[in-house]
Amino acid sequence: DAKTTQPNSMESNEEEPVHLPCNHSTISGTDYIHWYRQLPSQGPEYVIHGLTSNVNNRMASLAIAEDRKSSTLILHRATLRDAAVYYCILAGGTSYGKLTFGQGTILTVHP
Amino acid sequence: EAGVVQSPRYKIIEKKQPVAFWCNPISGHNTLYWYRQNLGQGPELLIRYENEEAVDDSQLPKDRFSAERLKGVDSTLKIQPAELGDSAVYLCASSPDRDFSLDEQFFGPGTRLTVL
Numbered sequence: 001d002a003k004t005t006q007p008n009s010m011e012s013n014e015e016e017p018v019h020l021p022c023n024h025s026t027i028s029g030t031d032y033i034h035w036y037r038q039l040p041s042q043g044p045e046y047v048i049h050g051l052t053s054n055v056n057n058r059m060a061s062l063a064i065a066e067d068r069k070s071s072t073l074i075l076h077r078a079t080l081r082d083a084a085v086y087y088c089i090l091a092g093g094t095s096y097g098k099l100t101f102g103q104g105t106i107l108t109v110h111p
Numbered sequence: 112e113a114g115v116v117q118s119p120r121y122k123i124i125e126k127k128q129p130v131a132f133w134c135n136p137i138s139g140h141n142t143l144y145w146y147r148q149n150l151g152q153g154p155e156l157l158i159r160y161e162n163e164e165a166v167d168d169s170q171l172p173k174d175r176f177s178a179e180r181l182k183g184v185d186s187t188l189k190i191q192p193a194e195l196g197d198s199a200v201y202l203c204a205s206s207p208d209r210d211f212s213l214d215e216q217f218f219g220p221g222t223r224l225t226v227l
Contacts, residue, residue, distance in 0.1 A: 032212050032213070032214070034214060041220070042218075042220055042221075043115075043202050043204065043218025043219055043220055043221055044154065044202075044216075044218050045217075045218065046215045046216070046217075049212070049213055049214075049215075051212065085153075087153055091214035092210075092212050092213060092214045093212070095214075096209060096210075096214055097142065097144075097159050097166075097167065097206075097209075097214065098156065098167070098214075099154075099156065099214060099216060100156075101152075101153025101154050101155070102153055103151070103152060103153055104153055
């Protein structure tokens with residue numbers, strides 16, 4: 001399975017943008033880049049996904065490098081409720097149904 | 112719309128005792144997953160069902176773990192006998208029909224198991 005590399009932790013202040021990086025240098029052509037997050041004492045929840053083009057939804061934006069070997073999850077205005085563990089996962093395509101979670105990035109948001 | 116329901120939320124048992132976890136997926140979701148999450152780690156897939164069929168159980172420790180999804184709806188995961196190392200959060204997830212690009216799984220709140 002293709003692996004991803006994320007920083008162990010990041011910090012942000014409330015209402016500031018947050019850029020969460022992810023490296024996936026061994027990504028294959030059929031892998032979609034997914035982001036999930038896990039709030040304290042809850043199961044993970046889907047945030048966003050993409051293949052090649054940048055993506056936006058109500059929760060976040062996903063910026064994908066042209067060579068697809070890295071991506072960045074962007075939270076435009078962090079709130080205290082965004083404090084969570086964020087997982088970058090290569091999934092979909094031929095890897096459908098095989099979410100392989102790493103350790104993720106622990107995001108701390110300061111008031 | 113109701114989410115994935117799991118019970119119990121917490122369970123404390125002595126080692127060598129059996130334990131069972133129950134999961135009811137989102138209505139209409141044919142695919143069901145069981146994950147185990149150790150402290151400080153991401154979830155690890157134990158087994159994946161499509162309807163009643165276990166299509167991926169390669170990570171399930173079959174000597175002590177078993178799972179069933181008899182009618183293709185709710186599911187039970189059992190451990191017998193439990194060991195100290197089984198202490199973890201057991202997560203259930205479900206997903207709708209297969210989509211080539213989007214692997215969106217909906218997770219329940221999990222069952223936190225403590226083995227003493």
